[in-house]
Structures are given as C-alpha cells and as structure tokens.
Amino acid sequence: xxxMKENKKICVxxxxxxxxNHIKALCRMGNLGGIVENDLQRLNELLEKYKPxxxxxxxxxxxxxxxxxxxxxxxxxxxxxxGSFLLKxxxxxxxxxxxxxxxxxxxxxxxxxxxxxxxxxxxxxxLFHPAIIKIKELIDEGKIGEIRYIYSNRLNLGRxxxxxxxxxxxxxxxxxxxxxxxxxxxDIIKASGGCYLQKGIDDMVIASYNYPGNVSxxxxxxxxxxxxxxxxxVVGSKAMLVFEDSxxxxxxxxxxxxxxxxxGKPVKREKSTEIINYEASSPLDNELNxxxxxxxxxxxxxxxxxxxxxxxxxxxxxxxxxxxxx
Numbered sequence: 001x002x003x004m005k006e007n008k009k010i011c012v013x014x015x016x017x018x019x020x021n022h023i024k025a026l027c028r029m030g031n032l033g034g035i036v037e038n039d040l041q042r043l044n045e046l047l048e049k050y051k052p053x054x055x056x057x058x059x060x061x062x063x064x065x066x067x068x069x070x071x072x073x074x075x076x077x078x079x080x081x082x083g084s085f086l087l088k089x090x091x092x093x094x095x096x097x098x099x100x101x102x103x104x105x106x107x108x109x110x111x112x113x114x115x116x117x118x119x120x121x122x123x124x125x126x127l128f129h130p131a132i133i134k135i136k137e138l139i140d141e142g143k144i145g146e147i148r149y150i151y152s153n154r155l156n157l158g159r160x161x162x163x164x165x166x167x168x169x170x171x172x173x174x175x176x177x178x179x180x181x182x183x184x185x186x187d188i189i190k191a192s193g194g195c196y197l198q199k200g201i202d203d204m205v206i207a208s209y210n211y212p213g214n215v216s217x218x219x220x221x222x223x224x225x226x227x228x229x230x231x232x233x234v235v236g237s238k239a240m241l242v243f244e245d246s247x248x249x250x251x252x253x254x255x256x257x258x259x260x261x262x263x264g265k266p267v268k269r270e271k272s273t274e275i276i277n278y279e280a281s282s283p284l285d286n287e288l289n290x291x292x293x294x295x296x297x298x299x300x301x302x303x304x305x306x307x308x309x310x311x312x313x314x315x316x317x318x319x320x321x322x323x324x325x326x
Contacts, residue, residue: 010068011056034062035053084112092118101164124176124310126173135252144234147181147235150178150181154222155230160197165203166202166203167205167221172310190320204222205220206220
C-alpha cells in the first residue's frame with residue numbers, strides 16, 4: 001500500500017523509461033514535485049501526462065525551488081557528475097544503480113554526502129522487494145541452516161547499453177542481494193564474459209564470488225538470451241530456497257531437501273516443496289517510501305557506502321574479465 005509522505009516533494013532528474021517509472025510512482029504517492037529533462041519535447045510530454053508538476057531543462061533551475069530530495073535516473077556515465085553537484089549543494093539524493101562507473105567516484109560521492117550532511121541512497125531496488133526481504137528473514141531465522149551457496153540468473157533479450165557492459169548494467173542487483181543475504185563482502189572474485197555485438201562491451205558475463213564462511217555465489221547475466229529469467233537460488237545446510245521473479249506466480253519455494261551423512265555416507269533427503277507466503281508490494285514504491293521517510297534520518301538500507309561496495313566488486317570483476325580475455 002502506498003504511504004503518502006506529507007509535504008515532501010521530490011524532483012526526478014531524467015525522463016527516460018526508468019525515470020518515468022519514478023515519476024509515475026511519485027505522482028501516485030503525491031510526492032512528485034519536479035522533472036528535469038533536457039529534451040524539451042520529452043519534458044513537455046511528461047508535464048502533460050503527470051500534471052500538475054514543474055518542469056526544468058536544467059538542474060540549476062530545479063535547485064531554486066528547494067525540493068526535499070532528488071532522484072538521479074540518468075545514464076550511468078552521468079551519475080557521478082550530477083550526484084556530486086547535488087551533494088555539494090547539500091541536497092538529499094537517490095542515485096540509480098550503479099552508483100558510479102568507478103570506485104574512486106563512488107567513494108567520493110560517499111565522502112561528499114558525509115562532508116555536506118546530505119542523505120545518499122543508491123537504487124538497489126531489489127533490496128526493497130518483499131520476497132527478498134522474506135528470504136533474508138528465513139535465513140536469519142535458521143530456516144535453511146548455514147548458507148552454502150547462492151546463484152542468480154538475470155537473463156533476457158534486453159536493452160543493450162553503449163557505455164557499460166552487461167555486468168555493470170544488470171549485476172548490481174545480484175551483488176547487492178548477495179551482500180545483503182550473507183551480511184558480508186566477497187574475498188575472492190572471478191569473472192569472464194563475451195563481447196558479440198560491440199567491441200569491448202560484454203553481452204554476457206559469468207562471475208563467481210567466495211564469501212567468508214565458505215559461502216560460494218555466482219551470477220549469470222546476459223542481454224543476449226532467448227528468454228527472460230530472473231531466478232535466485234539459496235542452498236543451505238538444511239534446506240533450499242528458490243525465487244523466480246520472472247515467473248507469473250513469483251512464489252518463494254522452500255525445498256526441505258539435501259543430504260544427510262549417515263554412517264559417513266551422504267544420503268539424499270527429499271520432502272515435499274512448500275510455498276512460502278509473503279505480502280506482495282511494489283519494490284519501487286517501497287524504495288521511494290523508504291527514501292522519503294529517511295530524508296531527516298539515517299539511511300541504512302541501500303546507503304551510499306553499500307553502493308560503493310557494489311561498485312568495488314563490479315570493478316574487480318571487470319578487471320578479472322580483462323585479464324582473462326588477454
């Protein structure tokens with residue numbers, strides 16, 4: 001359910017497809033204040049569609065109206081420039097993932113937020129997905145025992161980027177989930193990919209991460225795939241969880257399955273599969289409600305520091321891919 005945050009007005013910078021998702025949700029919530037878009041035709045389309053709302057062709061013009069927060073939904077290569085400008089102006093900012101395209105820039109964004117007392121949040125949307133939150137609760141309750149390994153497939157014949165590869169475009173979701181579920185950061189990183197459509201831009205990547213406690217994780221991301229699949233599997237010492245966000249049902253499946261050691265021999269254990277109930281809600285609405293609700297308090301979920309950690313992991317994965325391709 002949408003929870004209107006009274007008197008808080010947010011300005012969305014970037015009127016592309018994902019920017020419009022923010023605009024639409026904020027409009028429903030009653031928190032949309034302004035839109036910044038330098039394509040005047042596109043800006044006029046959005047102003048007509050979501051009126052009454054103020055429109056601007058520059059960020060500087062929007063700043064004069066004193067909004068409570070800003071959402072940066074522009075291409076990833078612009079995140080640092082726009083984010084640093086807003087933070088230096090002591091503004092509260094939610095920057096879409098990835099926070100930036102290099103760890104030096106993401107660290108600087110975190111430092112600027114601390115220096116100027118501004119809130120900084122990154123759009124790790126799936127940390128606000130009710131199914132992911134429920135899976136975290138189940139893990140913390142010991143429902144599946146100790147985590148053994150996690151894997152995530154994020155595949156589609158999807159939007160191809162020109163300035164970032166598929167790892168930077170899609171994997172921030174999965175890495176943020178791995179860090180969230182394990183409560184740790186990986187200490188071993190390996191990755192390999194393949195460029196097929198554009199020179200130097202990987203269209204598919206397989207990355208593996210080892211987390212402290214002998215937890216393994218891997219990601220398979222591709223925008224050059226015949227069908228859509230967003231699947232997360234968490235295997236524990238006692239049981240397993242599966243969530244496929246691309247399925248119509250979007251069920252969390254609990255498998256009371258595994259192997260028990262009997263007289264030193266592994267014996268398979270398979271019981272009936274259980275559907276775990278959770279309260280469905282919009283991850284984007286949840287994310288925006290959280291951001292608006294923490295404009296005057298500390299952000300602890302998807303904060304700037306966690307966004308920086310994800311960028312560091314992406315960067316190290318990229319370096320590994322470059323080494324492997326030589």
